[in-house]
Amino acid sequence: MSTTLIAPSILAADFANLQRDIELVNNSEADWFHLDVMDGVFVPNISFGMPVIKSIAKHANKTLDVHLMIVEPDRYIKTFADLGVNVLTVHYEACTHLHRTLQAIKAEGMQAGVALNPHTNVDLLRDTINDIDLVCMMSVNPGFGGQSFIENTYDKVKQLKALINQKGASTKIEIDGGVTNKNAKQLVDAGADVLVAGSYVFGANDPSQTIKDLKALLSYC
Numbered sequence: 001m002s003t004t005l006i007a008p009s010i011l012a013a014d015f016a017n018l019q020r021d022i023e024l025v026n027n028s029e030a031d032w033f034h035l036d037v038m039d040g041v042f043v044p045n046i047s048f049g050m051p052v053i054k055s056i057a058k059h060a061n062k063t064l065d066v067h068l069m070i071v072e073p074d075r076y077i078k079t080f081a082d083l084g085v086n087v088l089t090v091h092y093e094a095c096t097h098l099h100r101t102l103q104a105i106k107a108e109g110m111q112a113g114v115a116l117n118p119h120t121n122v123d124l125l126r127d128t129i130n131d132i133d134l135v136c137m138m139s140v141n142p143g144f145g146g147q148s149f150i151e152n153t154y155d156k157v158k159q160l161k162a163l164i165n166q167k168g169a170s171t172k173i174e175i176d177g178g179v180t181n182k183n184a185k186q187l188v189d190a191g192a193d194v195l196v197a198g199s200y201v202f203g204a205n206d207p208s209q210t211i212k213d214l215k216a217l218l219s220y221c
Ligand code: DX5
Pocket: 009, 010, 011, 012, 034, 036, 067, 140, 141, 142, 143, 144, 145, 146, 147, 176, 177, 178, 179, 196, 197, 198, 199, 200
């Protein structure tokens, strides 16, 4: 059986029917909730913040995977821990003292993630990879759902997997942006462990069936 995790991105849910969409994910074969926090500064868009995550956490019964697309994320680490977040991901490009930030996330009892923009070289994680629980490899430029997958991602995933193996790290690789049934298998073959899917899942006629089909597609990888 595949151990690939599927993390529907709530950014693509219907915010006027949020509880319905949270229950849909609860009752599906999905593994995690992927929650995108955007500040309008690090990325040219604003999504949602703490009050919404607090409400989501009341209903969600799966891992909360929060992707911070914000400047100075250190200011809010404790707040997200108190909200019940399980995996907290900060952007490499937003952290001057990444090592310190990772330790602070772990000290709050969360798993520490680092997201890499499409232009950011994988090798920049060489000296921190053993401290990172999850690398969120951006396969689109962060800020919006529904963008096209960047093909260079496959190479980056392979490079990252090689780095993880070389360093004996247990870091998971998550792919975020433009994931569909067209690229999922190739991503897992390259080394991906977690696939985020927003518009592909919530834009489908039957989101739970789409999640189920994605799991089935990956079950022999
Ligand atoms: C983009 C976000 C993604 C987004 C993915 O900045 O980080 O998580 O919700 O959406 P899709 O799957 O539609 O590309």
